[in-house]
Amino acid sequence: MKPARLASSLSACLLGAMLALAAPAAAEEKLDKVSFGTNWVAEAEHGGFFQALADGTYRRYGLDVTIVPGGPNVNNRILLIAGKLDFFMTANTLQSFDAVANKVPVVAVAAMFQKDPQVFLAHPESKVTKLDDLKPLTLFVSKEGIASYFQWLKSDHGFSEAKVKPYTFNPQPFLADPNSAMQGYVSSEPYAVEKRAGFKPTVLLLADYGFDAYSTLIETRRDLIDNKPDLVQRFVDASIIGWYNYLYGDNKPGNDMIKKLNPEMTDELLAYSVKAMKDHGIVDSGDAVKDGIGAMSDARMASFFDKMARAGVVRRDIDYRKAYTLRFVNKGVGLDLRPKP
Numbered sequence: 001m002k003p004a005r006l007a008s009s010l011s012a013c014l015l016g017a018m019l020a021l022a023a024p025a026a027a028e029e030k031l032d033k034v035s036f037g038t039n040w041v042a043e044a045e046h047g048g049f050f051q052a053l054a055d056g057t058y059r060r061y062g063l064d065v066t067i068v069p070g071g072p073n074v075n076n077r078i079l080l081i082a083g084k085l086d087f088f089m090t091a092n093t094l095q096s097f098d099a100v101a102n103k104v105p106v107v108a109v110a111a112m113f114q115k116d117p118q119v120f121l122a123h124p125e126s127k128v129t130k131l132d133d134l135k136p137l138t139l140f141v142s143k144e145g146i147a148s149y150f151q152w153l154k155s156d157h158g159f160s161e162a163k164v165k166p167y168t169f170n171p172q173p174f175l176a177d178p179n180s181a182m183q184g185y186v187s188s189e190p191y192a193v194e195k196r197a198g199f200k201p202t203v204l205l206l207a208d209y210g211f212d213a214y215s216t217l218i219e220t221r222r223d224l225i226d227n228k229p230d231l232v233q234r235f236v237d238a239s240i241i242g243w244y245n246y247l248y249g250d251n252k253p254g255n256d257m258i259k260k261l262n263p264e265m266t267d268e269l270l271a272y273s274v275k276a277m278k279d280h281g282i283v284d285s286g287d288a289v290k291d292g293i294g295a296m297s298d299a300r301m302a303s304f305f306d307k308m309a310r311a312g313v314v315r316r317d318i319d320y321r322k323a324y325t326l327r328f329v330n331k332g333v334g335l336d337l338r339p340k341p
Contacts, residue, residue, distance in 0.1 A: 031064035032231055036087040037076025042069050042261035044273030045187055045216065046089065048112060048283075048293075051254030052242025061238040063231075069261055080106060080219065087220050087235060092116055093213045093304055094148055096323035097314045105222045108324040110236045110294035111214035112243055114286040115207035117185045117277075118149055121193060122202040123178040129202075131209045135159060138180040140167035145183050148313060149211055155311040156210065171196065186280050187273040205280055212304050214296060215282075217324075225325070236328040240294045243283055244337035247274065284338065291330040298326070 080088040153159035174182035287295035
């Protein structure tokens with residue numbers, strides 16, 4: 001090879017090597033930093049978000065995401081409102097209605113759970129098979145439960161607060177009384193009762209009896225929607241992909257991250273929770289079957305608002321339509337990741 005061509009070739013190789021080294025740095029610079037706060041410590045019910053972070057989905061959507069777990073002494077929703085977080089995982093649609101009532105400028109942009117996971121657990125010997133069978137029993141209900149879903153049980157199903165005792169998130173009073181029922185989440189409390197007491201409780205999912213709240217919604221501020229709609233869309237889309245991968249793919253990356261943040265999450269509990277979410281259609285049912293995970297609809301929002309207004313949980317005069325937007329969902333994102341029947 002002639003010296004001139006050798007020098008040219010070496011220069012080209014050197015330039016190529018420099019570009020190769022610079023490429024990751026350049027890609028890194030293009031990532032948009034995003035912070036997302038959950039409403040509780042890391043658990044399977046947040047699995048799709050951790051999966052999207054752990055398996056690189058967020059990064060592939062141009063996002064450098066930091067997940068900030070919640071907890072008993074953490075109020076991530078306040079941090080969202082204050083501009084310290086970009087997105088927040090709110091528990092259910094009622095919180096979105098409450099934001100409108102209090103003129104808080106946050107909006108739900110996706111609903112990762114089509115069904116609220118709220119359940120009642122009963123002893124097998126009580127022979128409970130349907131919701132009305134709970135009425136004669138002592139019901140352990142939390143203060144938050146009394147103010148929300150129990151008002152719907154009263155207005156739509158004729159339940160009485162006279163049968164209610166305070167639920168303090170300790171299952172012992174329920175375990176000691178076979179003529180009682182206890183609130184819980186379908187993906188966690190049944191497992192805890194079975195492990196602790198050695199029996200499989202009867203489980204009634206309120207969503208199957210008309211409590212049609214969305215749950216595990218993504219909220220953000222109106223100003224972020226107005227100023228950075230592309231970023232909102234990418235975060236929603238990547239989160240949806242994360243949920244498909246968590247439910248139907250290799251969810252080890254997400255679970256490993258959850259266990260690192262919350263050592264109380266065992267492999268057995270995580271597997272139980274994922275199975276419960278799939279068996280009960282918590283994430284992937286209803287409108288999500290056609291429109292993709294995260295789906296929301298005006299009709300569903302109107303239905304739930306009417307029930308909550310009738311129960312006296314929310315004021316009839318608020319404009320509940322300000323609580324959410326369909327702009328970023330119902331696009332069929334990730335449908336190809338669902339296993340074929």
